[in-house]
Amino acid sequence: MEVLAYQGLIGLSSAMYLWLISAGLTIIFGVLGVLNFAHGSLFMLGGYLAYTLYGLVGLPFSVSVLGSMAAVALLGAAMERGFLRPLYGLDPSYQLLLTFGFVLLLDDAVKLVWGGVFRIPPIPRWLDGAVVVFGRPFPLYNVFLIAVGLVVGLGLWGLFDRTWWGRSVRATAADREMAAALGIPTPRVFSSVFMLGSALAALGGALGTPVRPVAPGIGAAMIVQAFIITVIGGLGNLRGAFAGSLLVGVLSSYGTLWFPEFELFFVFAIMAVVLLVRPQGLFAS
Amino acid sequence: MRAVWVPLVVVSLLGLASWGAAGPATCPLGVPVMRLGVQGAASGAHADYGRQIEMGAQLAIEEINAAGGILGCRLEMRFMDEELRPATAVRNARFLVTEWGAHFLYGVDSSGSAMALGPVLRELDRVHFFTHAATHRLTEELVAQQGIRQIVRVSAPVYQDAVAAWLFRDMRNVRRWATIGADYEYGYAAWALFREQMRRFRPDVQFVGAAWAPFLTQDFSSHIAAVMATNPDGIFATPWAGEAVTLLRQALLQGVFDRVQVWFQAMGGSVDVLEGIAQEVREGRFRGKLYATARYIHNWPNTEQNRSFVSRFAKRWNRMPNYSAETTYSAVYITKAAVERARSLRTDRVVDALRGLRIETPAGVRVFRAEDQQFVYAVPAGKVVADPRYPIPVLGELKVFDPREYWRWPPFQPLDLSK
Numbered sequence: 131m132e133v134l135a136y137q138g139l140i141g142l143s144s145a146m147y148l149w150l151i152s153a154g155l156t157i158i159f160g161v162l163g164v165l166n167f168a169h170g171s172l173f174m175l176g177g178y179l180a181y182t183l184y185g186l187v188g189l190p191f192s193v194s195v196l197g198s199m200a201a202v203a204l205l206g207a208a209m210e211r212g213f214l215r216p217l218y219g220l221d222p223s224y225q226l227l228l229t230f231g232f233v234l235l236l237d238d239a240v241k242l243v244w245g246g247v248f249r250i251p252p253i254p255r256w257l258d259g260a261v262v263v264f265g266r267p268f269p270l271y272n273v274f275l276i277a278v279g280l281v282v283g284l285g286l287w288g289l290f291d292r293t294w295w296g297r298s299v300r301a302t303a304a305d306r307e308m309a310a311a312l313g314i315p316t317p318r319v320f321s322s323v324f325m326l327g328s329a330l331a332a333l334g335g336a337l338g339t340p341v342r343p344v345a346p347g348i349g350a351a352m353i354v355q356a357f358i359i360t361v362i363g364g365l366g367n368l369r370g371a372f373a374g375s376l377l378v379g380v381l382s383s384y385g386t387l388w389f390p391e392f393e394l395f396f397v398f399a400i401m402a403v404v405l406l407v408r409p410q411g412l413f414a415s
Numbered sequence: 416m417r418a419v420w421v422p423l424v425v426v427s428l429l430g431l432a433s434w435g436a437a438g439p440a441t442c443p444l445g446v447p448v449m450r451l452g453v454q455g456a457a458s459g460a461h462a463d464y465g466r467q468i469e470m471g472a473q474l475a476i477e478e479i480n481a482a483g484g485i486l487g488c489r490l491e492m493r494f495m496d497e498e499l500r501p502a503t504a505v506r507n508a509r510f511l512v513t514e515w516g517a518h519f520l521y522g523v524d525s526s527g528s529a530m531a532l533g534p535v536l537r538e539l540d541r542v543h544f545f546t547h548a549a550t551h552r553l554t555e556e557l558v559a560q561q562g563i564r565q566i567v568r569v570s571a572p573v574y575q576d577a578v579a580a581w582l583f584r585d586m587r588n589v590r591r592w593a594t595i596g597a598d599y600e601y602g603y604a605a606w607a608l609f610r611e612q613m614r615r616f617r618p619d620v621q622f623v624g625a626a627w628a629p630f631l632t633q634d635f636s637s638h639i640a641a642v643m644a645t646n647p648d649g650i651f652a653t654p655w656a657g658e659a660v661t662l663l664r665q666a667l668l669q670g671v672f673d674r675v676q677v678w679f680q681a682m683g684g685s686v687d688v689l690e691g692i693a694q695e696v697r698e699g700r701f702r703g704k705l706y707a708t709a710r711y712i713h714n715w716p717n718t719e720q721n722r723s724f725v726s727r728f729a730k731r732w733n734r735m736p737n738y739s740a741e742t743t744y745s746a747v748y749i750t751k752a753a754v755e756r757a758r759s760l761r762t763d764r765v766v767d768a769l770r771g772l773r774i775e776t777p778a779g780v781r782v783f784r785a786e787d788q789q790f791v792y793a794v795p796a797g798k799v800v801a802d803p804r805y806p807i808p809v810l811g812e813l814k815v816f817d818p819r820e821y822w823r824w825p826p827f828q829p830l831d832l833s834k
Binding site: 242250270338340347351352390 | 465657
């Protein structure tokens, strides 16, 4: 029983990490209708910036994480205003091509700046340790991930449900023309949502640096999982992304324990089963 | 009219004459320059291997050119990123041979790339010196069975990982083994070889758990937790490069080294892994329980040739050489030896010249095994320790075993690759 509980807790921390990344992807799709292929690259860039600020410059880890989020958010704003905005009225395939172009561009850019070799800074002292849970050491780092995931979840819920900005975003997502007619500055809403989504991608990348090396292309592996989660949860639905993250994180963890032979196929099996039962995802938009 | 044509004819003739005078000179092998096409992974968590392949090849070429080339022919190199994708590796090889004019090929990191390249090499008819890809099938199936003579492997294959059985056979307190394996052929083959040999030595040993991590896994925490639930005494781990660093960092966080007796990280002796865990090794976080091997280790053998190689490499690149650097460096020198014997660039003659070749390299003596065109040499295994003489950790308490004991030998029987 303790083995199952411990494995579930490990799965929960993985789920919270996946949630951080899929939340940004979901928000951008839900409001802007843009399936942002470059989300994984923004995740990677967040990792590199945090590595630079924390591992090379020597800033505190928390400051480095916030700094990388701010920088990637600004980059996101530039991407949205400079490149995506002219494509909103066109066929969605243009957005896909554009964001895929950003994947190639950013992957090569990090190679030019940081080189092709992976980078990993030391783990911050305050995260380097464990607490005994169910008779086994459970990493403080994983506890921290769970806490951050929950705080981000609550923060997003508060932001979208309890603020004027959140109501503007929801109105814009529901009906752009009507929102604009009511005086909501929809272009600014779009930019701010893209910034928020980008910052969340950077948060995932930055938080991972002490235990996951950053390297060109790491975003590609992560974006696949994030897409699977958004599909499972229901495209563009934030509650769905949270539920999808929990489902994938926790069930994958049990899958590793019970069916190690099927590790490769397990995540896809979860997606297939969910889509067979609910083709629109767990929470349709 | 005549006034127009005469200057034109004169200028044309002068042009032809000057082209002939400046035409490409050829070296004694009948080519202007010997071209070496090199491939390796140059991006992602495994990128250091490609970079090291490039650095090893470049160093050998610079040295050989400084000494007058091969039979008076200068060497030239072109490096390409194989991206660990078979399709890319094949495309690169075709470009290097048919467009760029490579006479020999070197690399690659991925076993999948190596297996895809094999049949293409027969068509391109160029010798490819494999300097990292470890799958046993490259030499056992494509060379020994199918007779693709263009394949020559300089690096130790997956057989090397079976050395763990020799390393731990006398540790009576290590009875329960589990694996955190790479979820592809390399992981299955390494685990199969280890189990097979360990069972021979120690019938009392149990294999209690396995977790398989797909390529490019970034979160190993569920794999570690699942395996630790089986209370193993020893862990046999095969994720490599950046993934090995990730795995070890995450294992430390779960307190694994307080609970197991030994952890064997198959390619943990590679420079990028040792760099990635340097601080933890210096702080004694692995409690002296982390063991590893590689396909070459920079602090062994203690020969003048190896010390000199490491020193020159470090001076040239400001890095320690990892095994893909040494194997590629040695492959270029093997090319030199073979071409000097064959006095030709023809593939069949060069391959014939490899027969019976026994060559001193930084990794020690390499002996060509004709049946599968595999160079055989010994690589030790040992404990990962800090050493003040080196900027990064090294393998200490080294144990060297005769490869005739733990390598597979022809005729080859199929290896059970089941998980």
